Amino acid sequence: MAAAVLARKWVGAEVTVLNPVDRFVERVRMHQLASGQELRRVSVSGLASAAGIEFVLGSAAGIDLEHRTVQVAGTGGVLPYDVLVLAVGSSTELGRVAGAYGVSTLPQALALRDRLPRSRRVAVVGAGLTGIETATEIAESWPDVAVSILDTGEIGAAFAARGRAHLDAVFTRLGIEPRPNVRVARPVPDGLELTDRTVLPADTVVWTTGFRAPSLAGDAGLEVDERGRVLTDHYLRSVSHPEVIAVGDAAAGVCADGTELRMACATGVPAAQQAIRALADRVAGKPMRPLRFRYFNQCLSLGRRDGLIQFVDERDRPRSFVLTGRAARGYKEAIVRSALWFQHHPTLPTTF
Ligand SMILES: Cc1cc2nc3c(=O)[nH]c(=O)nc-3n(C[C@H](O)[C@H](O)[C@H](O)COP(=O)(O)OP(=O)(O)OC[C@H]3O[C@@H](n4cnc5c(N)ncnc54)[C@H](O)[C@@H]3O)c2cc1C
Secondary structure, eight states, rough: OHHIIIIIIIIIOOOEEESSSSSOOGGGHHHHHHOOOOOOOHHHHHHHHHHHHHEESEEEEEEEEETTTTEETOOOOOOSSSEEEEOOOOEEETTTTTTOOOOOSSSHHHHHHHHHOOEEEEEEEEOOOHHHHHHHHHHHHHHSSSEEOOSSOOOOSOHHHHHHHHHHHHHHTTTTEOOOOOOOEETTTTTEEEESSOEEEOSSSEEEHHHHHHHHHHTOOOOOOOTSOOBBOHHHHHSSTTTEEEEEEEEOBTTTTSOBSSSHHHHHHHHHHHHHHHHHHHHHOOOOOOOOOOOOEEEEEEESSSSEEEEEEEEEEEEEEEEHHHHHHOOOOOHHHHHHHHHSSSSOSOOO
């Protein structure tokens, strides 16, 4: 979104996008891919050329903040910049349990997809939105596989009573065993030993907790938080290097009113629009408009036939109103589709 909006010449910029694969990865669908569903393939090069952006296939190995260049891994090449937009996302670190699988990146999802046909008991660790979506998707796609989901706290605590009740009903329908208030102590040959000394049998462990941004920003010398996210001002500029703008999961964005942006597609897209608008304002010599964001809902798919939309207040706290079932499924699918739709229709924010 940042590149596409920039390319609309809001600041008359030449824009280059660097990405390690020529595939627009819809991370919000990685649980679907992992469960064996085919996803449509959209190339980044195609999106870039339609938007008038140069596309470079490759991975940023390092950033030289002094000379304002990005090193492209394995090529010896560098990309010079006046403004660098860091949008490198995040992933789940799988190192804590040997052999654990994940859904946070394309390679992780593909590895789980290859594993599931040989699985009989799957344990999903972490009952955040990603964990719940993953457990329900696997249980629906692989009805003969026993699926459990565990969490250190209550499962569904972030939802209103009606939302929790719906989640319980879906778990029952899909045969998912919820294990709240437990912590993984260590992996054992047949599963996971929990801190209550019980063993949860599992031949496949899917770890969904703790998104972290890559170490790229911190390694380069940008100020980052404990999750590797770039510390930013209200215009999403790095507090230590304002010529670097961070967007999406790679940014620790905080609005002027103190609202902290969570790592989500729902916040990343509008934040990217606003960051580029602030840049355009500055280049045009106008007052820069600071980041503003209001939460409306949290959207979950619960397999392909069900969903849960939890409406929230401006601080992301659950309201009593929820949408469930097929209506929620359709709502969620429309939102997920919008991530790609926005790539074809890049705009500056209209609401704030
Ligand atoms: C299974 C799942 C379901 C989700 N569902 C939802 C949902 O329903 N709603 C929601 O709001 N959020 C959801 N999320 C979270 C959402 O996917 C992320 O918040 C969002 O993708 C972040 O966007 P981003 O552009 O910052 O990063 P990403 O989408 O991760 O994109 C980062 C890009 O940077 C590239 N990159 C990384 N390192 C480098 C490098 N060194 N050099 C060059 N390129 C690099 C990557 O290859 C990738 O293309 C979900 C996440 C998962 C895993």
